[in-house]
Amino acid sequence: MRQKRWGNLPSELGEFIGRGGELAELGRLLESSRLVTVTGVGGVGKSRLALEAARAAARAAAEQGGGVLQERYCDGVWLAELAAVRDPALLEITLAEALGLTDHTTRPPRTVLAEHLAGRRLLLVLDGFEQLVDETAELVRELLRHSPGLRVLTAGRRPLALDGELAFPLAPLDGAASLALLTARATAADPAFRVTGANRAALAELCARLEGIPLALELAAARLRALSAAQVLARLDDRFALLTGGARGVLPRHRALRTAIGWSHELCTSAERLLWARLSVFAGQFDLDAAEYVCAGPDLPVDDVLDLVGELLAQSLLVREETPAGVRYRMLETVRVYGAGWLESLGDAWRLRRRHRDWYVGLATWCETDWFSPRQEEVAALVEAELPNLRLALEYCLADPDEAHLGQYLAGTLWFYWAGCGRLTEGRHWLDRALEPADRAAAAPAYEPSRLKALWVLGYVAALQGDAVASLRALYECRDGAARSGNPRAAAYAVHRLGCLALVSDDMERAGELLGSALELYRDVGELNSNVLMCQVELGMVLAFQGEPAGALSLCEEVREICEERGERWTKAYALYVLAYAALDAGALREARRLLTECVEINHAFHDLVGLVLALELLALVTVAEGDPAEAAVLQGAAEPLWDGVGLQLFGSGYFNAPRLMCQERAGEVLGAERYAAYAAEGRELSREALVGRALRGEGGGREERGSGKPAAPRRGRRVSTSL
Secondary structure (H helix, E strand, O other): OOOOEEOOOOOOOOOOHHHHHHHHHHHHHHHHOOOOOEOOOOOOOHHHHHHHHHHHHHHHHOOOOHHHHHHHHOOOEEEEEOOOOOOOHHHHHHHHOOEEEEOOOOOHHHHHHHHHHHHEEEEEEOOOOOHHHHHHHHHHHHHHHHOOOOOEEEEEEOOOOOOEEEEEEEEOOOOHHHHHHHOOOHHHHOOOOOOOOOOOHHHHHHHOOOOHHHHHHHHHHHHHHOOOHHHHHHHHHHHHHHHHHHOOOOOHHHHHHHHHHHHHHHHHOOHHHHHHHHOOOOOOEEOOHHHHHHEEEEEEOOHHHHHHHHHHHHHHOOEEEEEEEEEEEEEOOOHHHHHHHHHHHOOOOOHHHHHHHHHHHHHHHEEEEEOOOOOOOHHHHHHHHHOOOOOOOHHHHHOOOOHHHHHHHHHHOEEEEEEHOOOHHHHHHHHHOOOOOOHHHHHHHHHHHHHHHHHHHHHHHHHHHHHHHHHHHHHHHHHHHHHOOOOOOHHHHHHHHHHHHHHOOOOHHHHHHHHHHHHHHHHHHHHHHHHHHHHHHHHHHHHHOOOOHHHHHHHHHHHHHHHHHHOOHHHHHHHHHHHHHHHHHOOOOHHHHHHHHHHHHHHHHOOOOOHHHHHHHHHHHOOOOHHHHHHHHHHHHHHHHHHHHHHHHHHOOOOHHHHHHHHHHHHHHHHHHHHHHHHHHHHOOHHHHHHHHHHOOOOOOOOOOOOOOOOOOOOOOOOOOOOO
């Protein structure tokens, strides 16, 4: 049976109050329709209700042993948060990421999504699509048409207007639920808070004045720490009267929310209001360092920012979140939009967006340097968390022709994330945009290094995607530009990546020449980083494939030593792959397994699909050589779906594909075609997490080394030995 991931829903952060009837009705609608949209005004609780309904569906599906819900959502319940997405081209990429898809090919993300969903049964929750409503509607229509087992639950201020869609208008909370929510949030802010006979009437009136809008109630609850219910009500009444007088035609519920947010704004100090406005330039989460750099100034001292952030947290205007990248903060979208409007009215939006851009260009520069250090995994987590803000910075740069060089620099500087963390598709998107024909031709001499860097990174990404034509075009352009401008560093990178392309194209003679030349060029300019070490590993691969294990061992042992000294793990994984290849050739099966186990662990941590599938297939060959053809067939079958994300098996490479072919032949001869197919089918049902866990545990049968059964490491053109 398939070992399933039930989805990616976040854990519950607080008690879900009220909405029992709405939750039950929403569940019934999901039973009768494949597309349901929760609609309502901002702050009414659409996202929270949709998320709670999704959690209920996931719980029910997980608890039912073969029941209807388990069948309906047997592939999980998944959430895609779209509020921070502004570029329509990133909509499909964001959705693929939410579903845990990694694709290293040039296939359009929509095609990848459609193929993934076609045979699956799952619930997909889309939240925050208003800014891309037309694009979202088109995508949902296509996915539903081609995926009969897909159901979609969306939350927005308006429906998608698609055939078969059921809209669920969400009303505000009733009086009792409003009071319960207000009380719960006030108690969370001040444990001494109580509902008494003296304040009950004022609290009930406060709930009524705020029309039962949950966000408005939460903002008001934050004020009950310092003010009595009567004081809050009196101040709110003043604000409501002012707003009503100047906003004819505004629906009462919109007035209630605007009143609550505007009133919260007025109760803030001038410094708190200023920070609120300035924080609105961030997309998604941000950390304290970013807030201090972007928002501080003569009128807002940097030393005051931390205390002011604390005040905004206390007033429920900011949310604090624990992430793999550390403590981060986030504004609810409705609150952020209000702050953005205030920032525009101050005439300071352009300057703040520029400071935001500067911070994230600097962050990317620091992360690129720190990638070659023991903090590599921290860097990966940080860039992952900051991706919405990095996208915003890229958009800012590429929207202005005068800033295009910074867009090229930023897109190129993130090479380690695109190539090392499974983000080739998005990297290709930004690199192509940054190097559009007009930008390629118009680079001023001072900005030429940025253009050349973007070119070699584009060539690298395209090579990994199997797009040799685009890769050659970019790398030749980089090489020629480096020669014209006298840039030996860019020339070294261009030659290196041309060698990498030759390697995956099975042109070993040319690959060896280019990679050797690149190493000399790197030494001439004093370059030492993950790229340089990867060049040395790739040269080791060439030697291993050509039957020169001693040379391969020498090169990759040196890389491993440097990586361990520097704390670098991503390149180390590829060095371990070559060392395992040589160990297998020498018959050292236990050593090969130990090396590959570490390799699998590292590649999985960095979401490096190419490295992961190569290591797994070589591990399968080691396993069959150890005398366990059944387990080898399981591993081989499990690796097959991973190739869907990589593309054709290393673009048809005879060298990289040799372990797979040899494993199939050896295991198939022992098991027979029927049993081999059955074990491989078992492997195909494993999730990636289950597969990696199985590989790390070394599940299977015999693990004894066989001194007399030395298995030759696979090489293209070499007769495959079937002796174990």
